[in-house]
Amino acid sequence: MIIRRGSKCQALGMGCRRFHMAILAVFSLGVVPTRALVYLSRSQKNFSARWAPSSPYVSQSPLLRYVQKSTCIRSIRLVTTMTDGSDDFKENWLSRCPECIKLAINKFKSRPSAYLLIPAVAAFVGWFTNYLAVQMIFYPIKYRGIPLLRWDEQPLGLLGWQGIVPCKTRAMSDTMVNMVTTQLLNIEEVFRRLDPAVVATLLGPEVPKLLESIANDALPQSGVAPKLFRALFFALPGRMISTIAGLNRSFLEGLTVGMQDNIGALLNIKNCVIDQMMQDRSLLGELFKKCGQKELDFLTNSGLWFGFLLGIIQMIVALFWENPWALSIGGAIVGTATNWLALKWIFEPVNPTRIGPFNLQGLFLRRQNEVAKEFSSFFAKNVLTSEKLWESILNDPSTKPTFDHLFQNHLRKFTYSLAGGFGLIPGARLFTMFLAPQAIAKLPNHLHVLHPYVDKTLGLQATLQRQMERMTSAKFERVLHPIFEEDELTLILAGGFLGFVAGLIQQGIETGYLWEWLSKRRDWCRKLVGRKGNDSEKH
Template identity: 40%
Template sequence: GDSDRLWLYLVMPFMSATVGWLTNVLALKMTFYPVEFIGIKLWQPKNQPLGLFGWQGILPAKAAVMASKSVKLLTQELDVNAVFSNINPDEFAQQMGPGILVMMDEIVRKVARRHLPLGMWDKIPEDVQIEIIIKTVDDAPSILSKVLMKVKDNIEDVLDLEHMVVTAMVANKQLMIDIFIAVGTKEIIFIERSGFVLGFLFGIIQAVIWYFYQENEWIVFYVGGFIVGFATNWIALKIIFLPIGEYNICGFKIQGLFLKRQDEVSRVFAQQNASKVLTPTAFWNAILTGPNKDNFNDLLEKSISSFLDKMLGHLETSVNRYFGKTEYQNVKDDIAQQIIAALPAHVHHSYNYMEKALDLETNLREKMQALTKAKFERVLHPVFEEDELKLIIVGAVLGFLVGVFQNAVMFV
């Protein structure tokens, strides 16, 4: 009788709550993990998580697409020219001091042995060699200062920011996952917990339906599990991002949960990107080895050539006569190439200064906090948006499977 089934009616909301919680948790896990495809990979469409036969997390599967969207937001709101204008070339050169001594010592000796008559450099007394090296060390900061001035003025020609960020994210998918989880941690917790609450409410409805419709209880559990899995995911995702604007309804302020946290999210987003992606190390690697490295090398060669001509002054004619015009140009090109080759090993001396001067965390945080709600919504929503239906269907299928299990357990 009904009294014998009372415990089943009472436990049903809790089981439904468990279904709602479990499907939401699993759907979230499947959004971010596994980082690489797991299964028998016979075929996997580009930028798609599902393949034959296996699964890759939605975010890592779309790493290049997601990173490109993220960097577009960064470049639209962050004025790269304005940020790099904060670097003082003279201060930069001063910070490079410890590296300059080692670098110029190696370069002077190499260039001298290569372009002076055979054995001539080694016949020069050691103290004279050191004096020549010290002279170049004294002049080197001026060269670096002029080079950096050119870099500042032409930063978009020597630094491909989008390529830098996308390459980093694709090479290290876990890095991108960590950033999005840090930014959306409260929303992720909400999705998990809301699954339990919404599942409980649906469970009450499910119990009432079952009370009046007991002939085919499997329909209640199978269909109920499907609906709970579908609805809890759908409602949670909508509550997070909608409405974009703030509405006052019966004294209650209604707005997407993520949008309410704009100040806090901006702070976390800026901190994560400034410390893990937009670092001095990454900038210099991109400038020295990225797709625009030839532009930087050309800029460096011209700066060094111009500087040497100016430094030699009236002696330039005599030097040209001694080396020959072609060989003199070869000397200048060689010096430039040696500096290009040596910079990666010594540029780390400038990192601390660059980090303070660029102050990207503050710049990015302030720009993010000033975004309109519509633009700010694009920070996190793209992670879920393109595959929102997939996430909801995953939740529905998982809910159905749990419903099958639930029915089997309760009516063994």
């Protein structure tokens, strides 16, 4: 091995030469930073090998010629010195640190714009990956892509994507309804708030209109029904009007009490909510966004600050380490870390935790009262409204037979009492069999008079808000967290992938390959445009 001689240099033995070549092999693979300090000791004599740029090689060995061509090490100078045995490792390391920093500063000065772009690009990557993660939670509502292969209730297809919330609406709605019915609402207690007398007063004037509508449809037909309807609506004696009004009121009050006693069998809250969410898959997303808008904004904006801080670390690594792939790997770390950190900060710690002077708790959990107000308002005004509840009672296959049976029983009492007053008892049964299905079918057209009273009296918004404010932090955390838990790993990995792509761009900027590639594409476009111009001139 040939060594450049100086005042304190001498040739090394063959054994030391092999050891040095092994060290060079490690450096050539890029395992150790190119400007690291390597210290060797032999026979109480310290040897130091220093890597520095822009210096000639001092060996002609094939190994060093290979190292010269390595992309990880641009230039090498091997200086071997024999120093006094009293110099220790720490003193040698400290004496060379300022030179490492000086080299990094010189490297930064040579291309400051390229290195300043690294934290800027990292900040954009952090913001963009988090923004895209939020969009992927809620959009698109319907699957977009090529439906070659899809899995049930999985947002990711072979070549496409559907928003996590729209894709998993049924499962998320089921979880939410279980929380509402077991912890927030007692359906039986809520419906006991309705006053049957008020319901009868409001709905009473609609009963003649309902019967008249049925009669108008039935008049062209022959049989007992047309004669009965004509007698009721066109030939009523004055003395019977008060009797009919009393029977009508009794019928409505009895029906209301019967519904209150059997509301558990008449109203399936789970089906009511899930059916609405499935009909409009954007509804559940709107609820989650209304409750967690501040957390979603934090998730997006935090990527900017986390990305910038991690980008500064990337820049420092790039200044001290020649391996350009550090930027791509760093980009993947930035994308993954920003998504992971933001998700953790939203929901953890669940319970307030004091660390020194700081009291830490998840951002979402700190806003329990505010979220309770937003959730209860949206749920009461858009999901559990009087109109939606009646629609579920009258149309849900699991509850409709029960309501039909209850309605027929009370209608039979009404018609028998009414027919008895006219002496038409023999036709009461036939009248009930004909009237009940028609009345149930037309009932939704006359319930609009009840909706304001029912919405106000049930007081679902106040009940939901009060109960939600009383929830423990652990239970309250389950209100919003499920939408992130469903595909939390997917969101984090997506951030890592996009960060890696952005790191490749950073790598191209740092090495100059990106500008070279863009320059070639620009020249190619100019040549193409010029060629087309020449062809057009010839023609």
